[in-house]
Amino acid sequence: MSGSSRTLAARFADALRKAVARLADWTRKTLRVARWEAARTAGVFDRKTAGAAFAAALLVGAFGAAALSTGGAGVALDENIYRVGIAADSPYYDAVAESPPLAARPPDEAALRDGEIDALVRGNEVEPADSERGRAAAAAYRSAVQSYNDRRMLAEENQSAAFPVVVEIRYADRGGASGGSAATDAGSDTDSSGGDSADSDQSPNAESGSGASDGTGGSAGADEPSDGEGDGALAVPDVGGSGALFGGQSSGSPADIAPPFPFGSLVLAFAFLVPVNFVVQSYGSTMLNERINRRGELLLVAPLSPTSIVAGKTLPYALAILGVTTLIAALVGGGLLSVAAVFPLALAYLAATFVGAMFARSFKELTFVTVALSVFLTTYAFVPAIFTDVTPIALISPLTLVVRDLQGAAVSAGEYAFATGSFYFGSGVLFLLGVGVYREEDLFTQRSVPLKFLDALDSRLSGKRSVAVLSALFIPFVFVAELLTVAVLFALPVQLSMPLLLASIAAVEEFAKSVHVYAGFEKNRFERSVPTAVVLGSLSAVGFFAGEKVTAVVQLVGLPELALGRAAFATSGLPGIGPAGAVGLLLAPLLLHVVTASLTAIGASRNRLLYVASLVVAVAVHTFYNLAVVVTLA
Structure with missing residues (x-):
């Protein structure tokens, strides 16, 4: 072995040792914060609080057990009428x-x-x-x-x-x-x-x-x-x-013979998600407590990184949710698949609550944020699961995997990734945004939720190229919003649901491509000029286009077999169009994204009013393009 090769190997080994040492140090500090958080939380619960929590848990368990054992016959709201x-x-x-x-x-x-x-x-x-x-x-x-x-x-x-x-x-x-x-x-x-x-x-x-x-x-x-x-x-x-x-x-x-009725999905949503909400509410309260009377200032001045602090404070609650989910799965006859299906949904609850606690200015505002997030996530989990035995639409909900597990049906790795992947990636992005404002200038200030949101976006912008990265990171949220839109509009006539779907998709995508660009201009991170806006819009479009190709995973579960699925997630062109036509169909969406993202970036570089106006125009252009593509591919 030559001297240069030995030197390169030594450098690699040294870099690896340093990385392992940093990881071990980060893990040690995170576990220490987790122990502090667990001890502090346990000390908060007095006998009355613990008794109330135990009574609530018994009530939830009794209702779930009665409903599961009777298949719904025990819920007789119309008794003797x-x-x-x-x-x-x-x-x-x-x-x-x-x-x-x-x-x-x-x-x-x-x-x-x-x-x-x-x-x-x-x-x-x-x-x-x-x-x-x-x-x-x-x-x-x-x-x-x-x-x-x-x-x-x-x-x-x-x-x-x-x-x-x-x-x-x-x-x-x-x-x-x-x-x-x-x-x-x-x-x-x-x-x-x-x-x-x-x-x-x-x-x-x-x-x-x-x-x-x-x-x-x-x-x-x-x-x-x-x-x-x-x-x-x-x-x-x-x-x-x-x-x-x-x-x-x-x-x-x-x-x-009776049509499918979503009673099972309702029971599962109640049995799994209600106990999760109890843990999440406690988690949100402890995170907001860090911002009241500057209680979290000691952690900020300690030799701890924001990621280790947040991970340490989150770990006890994640483990508690995992334990509760495992217990419930065992009671209803589920297995490892049920736990693995519910956990990413619970992780999304934690991530959304953490961001809400970082943005809220009071417990009243935190309650409003967490309730809104809980309603959205519960709706997303419950509505698609209604169609468990009818359509691939159901697979966008992790609760569908629980139903299949209890029925003894097989679930492929692709179906599991489709149902839970957006929750895993979305939770990671939410924690990333929340950690961005875990700093003194944001943690202890009374800024409104929209301004905190802009601060979180701006904290992840380090240059022009970071705009493309952030656009790609927004893909899980875009994917979830589009899937929920498909599920909600699924039962409507195609003549009505198709235009609504295309307009909703356009609005979601244009907002995702432009909101962080607007945050960068509002924080004076970028020069307010048309050339700069065009460059930022183009970079955002390229990042979004690259991340958008991930949606090809819908092919694994057959969503393109549905008319709405083909309209929302079309990944192929007309048959027999040839290589040139295929390249054209591939580049056409990229060109659309560049045009619309540049338009919204120019508006964002001026002021909020022009940003909203340009966003409306971009949504209209995108909608007409979607309609043209659907008519062409029909």
Whole structure:
């Protein structure tokens, strides 16, 4: 080995040793701050506070356990709201007595006329009171009898006779050639009364060999009142089945098929996110305490870097959230995937709360900021998870991974990265911005939230090239905003949702490309001239364009198969356009970004009013470009 090679290797080894030593020193200081924070937080909780927190935790756990164990049947907000007059010896009495919305009362025609009861059962007929409430009571009665008979037939040993027709639902892509498939399985006893009653129109007076009346459950028929249509309209979702927690049934008798219902997502959002909010609120309070009466000044003068201080003060709360999430996952039957799915969402809560605590001037302002952030993140996690069994849209929510984990479904590495990647990167950027204002000139001053936001952006600008870097770092937030927009507009008609989507995308992207440029001009970091503005706008456009290519990950989960997904995240051009056309389609977005970002930068170099005006113009130009691309690719 030559002397120069030995010297290069020695320099590399020396640099590596120094890096390891700095990392070890940073870790040691961070852990020391974490121990201080954990001891200080533990000392704050007196017996009353600890008791209240324990009671709240028990309440959350009891609600979640009850909801999970009953699949929603235990949440009976409509219990005993309809009074039904029915004789105790009626074959339908048990059906009424077991139905939560119904309350059995003695049959009395005078009580029906006086409004003391809402419906009266005479034999096989039900007579409602002459009111909306009465008609609703009659409908609830029919549904109760239907559900009662279904439960009886489910207990029948010969299921082919009980349910001669079985329907299996398979969800197809929106706009596909078919909406699903149905498979029928006729049992050996299809010529029995059960087969006749299953396929025939029924009236309130229809009777067959079994049902609510005889108590035998021996044949396939059902002695049930109906509305005369015989199309299963009286059926209600079976919220007690094995798949009830996560939506409607995928198979069963035609009358039992129900569309997916987001009860499971609601329970999961409550079970996981509410305890996280308790920890996050405590974290926000301790961070804001550092700014009250200059309590954090001792940490600033200590031989500690802002990153080690923030990391040390955050670590105990992150570990607490990890422990709570693990406990909840174990209680609901989840595994490591559930914990790994919820943790990045909780990390985003911590990061957003930290930034809010750095920007807020009082606990009242911090409460407003944290509530707004919590509502946004909870909406982002809950709304897409409604469509868990319907569309790839659901995969933008980490709660969808939890649902799949509890269902035993497989989740690929690409799907996990798609659902959680934005939260990991976004949390890192938020902490980076918050650390930028963890300094005396910002920590102990009473500046408004918008001004603190500009300070945070300016703290990360060290030159013109840093504008491009910051634009690329904003991609996770742009990605999250666009995904949430797709999820919100998904249910609307394409003719309405498409223009709204394109305009929203344009507004989000133009703001992300220009707000840090405006901060730089406001802090007099850059010269207020048109050439400088054009250079900064071009650099911002290039950085944003480079980071934007990360959105190709949507191909992994099939979002481009949706019309809105193709419009929001199109990454390919027209088929058969050739190399020249492909290059043109690749450079066209870059040219658009350069033009619009330069326009907003020129406005930002003047004043706030011209910046807002130029931003509106840039959004309009971007929207028209998006519309032209969608029409061309359609």
